[in-house]
Amino acid sequence: MSIRIKYIISELKDQYLIEDNLRPWIIGFSGGKDSTVLLQLVWLAISEIPLEYRKREVHVVCNDTLVENPIIQSYVYGVLSKIKEAAASMSMPIRVETTIPRLEDTFWVNIIGRGYPVPNNSFRWCTDKMKIKPTSRFLTDKVAENGEAIILIGTRSSESANRAKSIKKHEIRGKRLTKHPHNPNTFVYSPIKELMLEEVWYIINTMTSPWGADNSKLFQIYLDASADDYECPTVVTDKSHSSCGQSRFGCWTCTVVKEDKSLSALVNKGQSWLKPLLDLRQSMIDERNISKNRLPIRRNLQNAVNSDGDNLGTYEPEYRIKLLKQVLNAQRVVQNEKPETTLITNQELVAIQVIWHRDAAYYNIKFSETVSQIYNKIYDKEIEMEKHAEKIQREIDLLKSVCTDEPSDFDLINELLALQRNKALLNRKRGLKEDIERVIEKYLN
8 A cells, every 4th residue: 555655656746847837736625535635645745855846836725615514614724724834834835725606606695695496406506606616716817827737636436436437538548637628728637546445544544644634633524424334434544443434525505415414424423513504404405396485487587487386486585584594593503502603604694685675676576674684683783784775775765756757767777776786796797788788678678
């Protein structure tokens, strides 16, 4: 096993020193076992290279969807901090970067704000908005800055038959690098693709973390999150280690999978403060397709009623209000145990309120409560989001007073103003021109 590890480190050193205009290396770091092993081997390879030859930059990029499993999120941010400090103190050309979705692409802004139904296999909008886009923007910036970039990934052929098939499909025989299937001027390098699961855990359990992290914490997280025996193969380095293996972590809000086994296992093994998250996730799954929770139209105003008369459109106002209450109540309960844990950000709350104002006018629907009213009741506080709403209402009243002869003019101008406010708050000018043209065309017709 040590011979194979030495071979990978040697290959990494060779690839790092190749004269190719110092294309930067980009490592997607989730904090899980595979990305940890990949970075650990890259670190060891670079540490064997003399300082004067460490010219190629390595970017360790972590994508935070803002709805990660809180235990994993806390662990990962702690590790990233250690990586950053150790890289600086050891003169390693390693930079730590974190990407997050744009405000308009976050889970809660889309679910509670716009009323998107929670994702399922036929409507899986979350991966693109929350994971692919933030990482792609980072890649685009690095390619624009350097001409090309190389992505190091921790995929392994032994993970699954599909993963092995995908690796085989894209690899070029005799070549370490393959072209990225979607990003131009970007190449993919899979140094650990031949490692078996036992070898991954061997590295984590027996080799000291070069940035000073405690790998036993990672092992324990996997151990606690393993719900079934088949998720923990026979990978041990000594009798003190329990077997543990393939538990997967992701967004705690994920409604695509039938059951979040890792979150359930954590709750069953003593992390009871996570139960509100588990209950909320199940509630979102159970209530997704209830007709009374949905509008008869989609956001593009297309009809969304099936042959049985069931509504299949976006979530109706009262259900969006219910969801916000559930999220804030869950957050308040969790914060009694873990005060630093946030399930929904203040920026998302503001964005949701702005979208509700716009939707009320655009779709002729009514929200019985505002975001700040809901927040104040649950947290027994007085936030002043209403001032923004009052300002908008004064503008609407003034606009109505000057459009008495042509009420349709009020509808058009109010809709255009709401559209501009929404785009401005979400820092999303993209598509504004097309949206304005669509509104005007609807008015003219």
